[in-house]
Amino acid sequence: MDSAPYGIHIVGGGLSGYAAALALAGHGENLTLYERTAPQTAPKTDAIRTTTINAVSYQFLQNLGVIDALPADAISPIRRIIVSDDSTAQQPLDPLMEWHHDQPLAWVIKNNDLINTMADLIKKTPAISRRTATITGYHPQHTDLGAVAAGLTSADDTTTDICVPASLIIAADGRTSPLRQAAAIQTISRDPKQSAIVATLTLDAPHEATAWQKFVKTGPMALMPLSQPFDAALVWSMTNDHATRLIEADDATFMHAFNTASGQIFGGAHAISPRQSFPIIPQHARTPIARRLVLIGDAAHSIHPLAGQGYNLAIGDIMELAGQISRTKTLGMDIGNAAMLKAYARARCPEIAMMTLATDGLNWLFSSGKKRRRLAGIGMSLANFPPLKALAERVASGRIFHRH
Ligand SMILES: Cc1cc2nc3c(=O)[nH]c(=O)nc-3n(C[C@H](O)[C@H](O)[C@H](O)COP(=O)(O)OP(=O)(O)OC[C@H]3O[C@@H](n4cnc5c(N)ncnc54)[C@H](O)[C@@H]3O)c2cc1C
Structure with a gap:
């Protein structure tokens, strides 16, 4: 039996959506990737930013052929x-x-080189179909398909109410994630x-x-x-x-x-x-899953950029999801089933919670008043003490949490 009879659909062609598409295609999945902007216009908006990646993310992108x-x-x-x-x-x-x-x-x-390089690799990957469409609707249970598929609707399908059935929808549609909103998943945000x-x-x-x-x-x-x-x-x-x-x-x-x-x-x-x-605007979703839907990257959590860890967290999401999908297939179960999604949510919780707390906390300590900054500075000097420093190093390298 096909383990994803209605396919895996990724919404969002940013750094997270592209990396997820390449990673899952490498695991033998057939995928559809939806991006609301045409490929030739997307990269121009991110010409100045850079992304710092840790050792685990570097290895992951190298395995996808991106680094080379x-x-x-x-x-x-x-x-x-x-x-x-x-x-x-x-x-x-x-x-x-x-x-x-x-x-x-x-x-x-x-960033521009990273996104353009991934776009080129996607073009060369036959398992990935790329569509320019703005996805607006999420229908957790398609009336004709019952519990085995969710539906996606696109704002561009104006003439008919086309509903694309999906075994699994991966929402990589950014901080304001229209899919997260359509699924009524609440967020906790700090401004x-x-x-x-x-x-x-x-x-x-x-x-x-x-x-x-x-x-x-x-x-x-x-x-x-x-x-x-x-x-x-x-x-x-x-x-x-x-x-x-x-x-x-x-x-x-x-x-x-x-x-x-x-x-x-x-x-x-x-x-x-x-x-x-x-x-x-740091925020995280109360849950990164809904029926046949999983949130990754900024759609699930966006953190303060002070530690340069947002995309590293997204790569952690993708590695975990790829692991869950391959395990589900090995067990002969259907991809996107509730148990698989719950396992994903459980596995991602510790790292996301820790990074959220650490980045919010550092920003709060260092951005508010000289005394508090000095105190934080003393704390950091103490953290220069070798065992604490080694721990900080393991966290920053992405090696503290087990990933598949
Ligand atoms: C100043 C700054 C510096 C940073 N530096 C670092 C760093 O050094 N290291 C690090 O790890 N992280 C860093 N980050 C975080 C990192 O940039 C983000 O975590 C990452 O870009 C998130 O990518 P994403 O693909 O999840 O979201 P986005 O980049 O927001 O991509 C979402 C995509 O979805 C598409 N989309 C949205 N809605 C729809 C729809 N309805 N239908 C179809 N497509 C849709 C959008 O067009 C977009 O292409 C930084 C962030 C900032 C702001």
């Missing part, structure tokens, strides 16, 4: 990580915590009233594969090394009002604000890209 297919200048290793705060403003590289290894600790990938400004900068001194994070008065600021020895990607979180002012400011004003807040890190820097701002 990336342009050479799209990916750069991180060999040193420095975390500091305001109190070290005189010597900006004085760390509260520091890691240094010969082997890369993490990698920084340009720290912050935005993250991203830009590419050229530094006055080479970064030497160093990722640098500083908790400054305005909010967490990170510089990630790019493939050019003097170029770095900036992610600077701050209040919405401050972000609006700095987005509207001219380059000289913005760079003055950056150089002052960073304490002339790497000797100073100047901007080589436009700036872009992203709202920060």
Whole structure:
């Protein structure tokens, strides 16, 4: 018997949907991938952002053939990580915590290159059918098909009420997930009233594969090394009002604000890209599952970007889901059955909860008042103590939670 008689349907062609499609096609599944924008227009919107991936995610993307297919200048290793705060403003590289290894600790990938490379691989994968459609409706039990399939409806099917039957629907449709809303899954959100400004900068001194994070008065600021020895990607979180002012400011004003807040890190820097701002609204779904529906990536959880872990969590979702699907098939059961989905939800809960707490907590501690920041800084210095540091390292590398 076919274990997914109505097919597996992935909604959303962002980083999560594309990686899920490639991973499941690699497991022998036939898939339909729906994206609301045509492939040639999608990548242009993410030209400045980068994504830092940990060792587990790197291995996963390498197994999919993504890493080897990336342009050479799209990916750069991180060999040193420095975390500091305001109190070290005189010597900006004085760390509260520091890691240094010969082997890369993490990698920084340009988002456009990552999404374009995955899009190319998808085109070359016959098991994946790609459709441009905006999915708006989720029907947990199709009237003609009973409990074995859910239905998907598309806003583009205006003339007839077409309902596509699906054994399993994977919602990778982002933070505002229309499918999550259609399934009436509630979310828990916090609004720290912050935005993250991203830009590419050229530094006055080479970064030497160093990722640098500083908790400054305005909010967490990170510089990630790019493939050019003097170029770095900036992610600077701050209040919405401050972000609006700095987005509207001219380059000289913005760079003055950056150089002052960073304490002339790497000797100073100047901007080589436009700036872009992203709202920060951490949230998670109360449950990542509904009948024949599973949420992955930002549709299930979006976290503060200060730790660069959002996409790493999404990859954790995909690895777990691929494992559950292959186990279900081996047992001769149907893909998308309730037990399989419950097992997925149970398995993902600890890592998502821990990352949510850690990123919310760090942001709260470091973004609110000098005393609290200093206290947090002392806490971090203590965490530089080897056993705690090793634990933090295992969490950051994605190796603390068992994945299939
Ligand atoms: C400033 C910033 C920096 C970050 N840095 C890092 C980092 O360094 N490391 C890291 O791991 N994470 C990072 N993240 C998080 C990471 O970017 C996200 O977790 C990741 O991009 C989520 O991808 P996604 O595919 O789940 O969602 P999205 O990127 O939101 O994709 C959703 C897709 O679904 C499509 N869609 C939506 N609705 C429909 C519909 N109805 N029908 C069809 N298609 C639909 C959309 O068009 C879109 O293509 C960062 C986030 C921010 C904001």
